[in-house]
Amino acid sequence: MQDITLQILLLLFAAAFFAGFVDSIAGGGGLVTVPAMLLAGIPPLQTLGTNKVQSICGAASATIAYARQGHVQLREQLPMALMAVIGGMLGAMLATIMPSYVLRVILPFLLIAIALYFAIKPNLGDIEKHRRMSAGLFGVTLVPLIGFYDGAFGPGTGSFLMLAFVTLAGFGLLKATAHTKLLNFGSNLGSLIVFIFSGAILWKVGLTMGLGQFLGAQLGSRLAMRIGAKLIKPLLVVVCIAFAVKLLADPSHPVRIWLGLLDQSL
Secondary structure: OOOOOHHHHHHHHHHHHHHHHHHHHHOOOHHHHHHHHHHOOOOHHHHHHHHHHHHHHHHHHHHHHHHHOOOOOOOOOHHHHHHHHHHHHHHHHOHHHOOHHHHHHHHHHHHHHHHHHHHHOOOOOOOOOOOOOOHHHHHHOHHHHHHHHHHHOOOOHHHHHHHHHHHOOOOOHHHHHHHHHHHHHHHHHHHHHHHHHHOOOOHHHHHHHHHHHHHHHHHHHHHHHHHOHHHHHHHHHHHHHHHHHHHHHOOOOHHHHHHHHHHHHO
């Protein structure tokens, strides 16, 4: 590909800043950054690898902000973060043999279901509720599984982590958001290690966007801590629905292809 111009770099920086802001509150930053890089002419493999560079900057920024205010205890959650790292590494290594078309089919409907859950479920706030799964079991099952998904595919990881923390770990929305960012950092780190060795990273683009992600995540996390569930819940619903619509709007999406085949057969 041709060299990225300064103008394109500035546009990618702006996209990353906005993505970092949204992602630090409700997840879904990849909804902004991946299409932006593809539109800039970056090949798909380099887009995935470079996206991990800037994503890890945003996740680190939000994690630091939440940790400073005591919403996540880094030392206590280190084992869980390490499980996310392992999951992310395995997912990235096995990405080439994953049945990605199956994930592409079910992902929009999973995101719509998550959005409906957070939109309809009453009494979702920042107050913690009864835990349905022990911390140890949660850490050795769901965390590496979602980390594996993040390394292999990626979209919707934050939404899945939020749902798991709220429904199974009994976290309030703000605490769930803080812990989601920590585990996002772990799974991003694991997959980034694999992409570094594969040589699929454009460092100039990744570091420029990483700065944008870092700054955007600082702003978003501080706003989330100030407003809490009143901001997190509606933004999470909007991001999930927007992500689902975007995926289904892709002409190459399997569901649209199947529907097109059905239309031709009628």
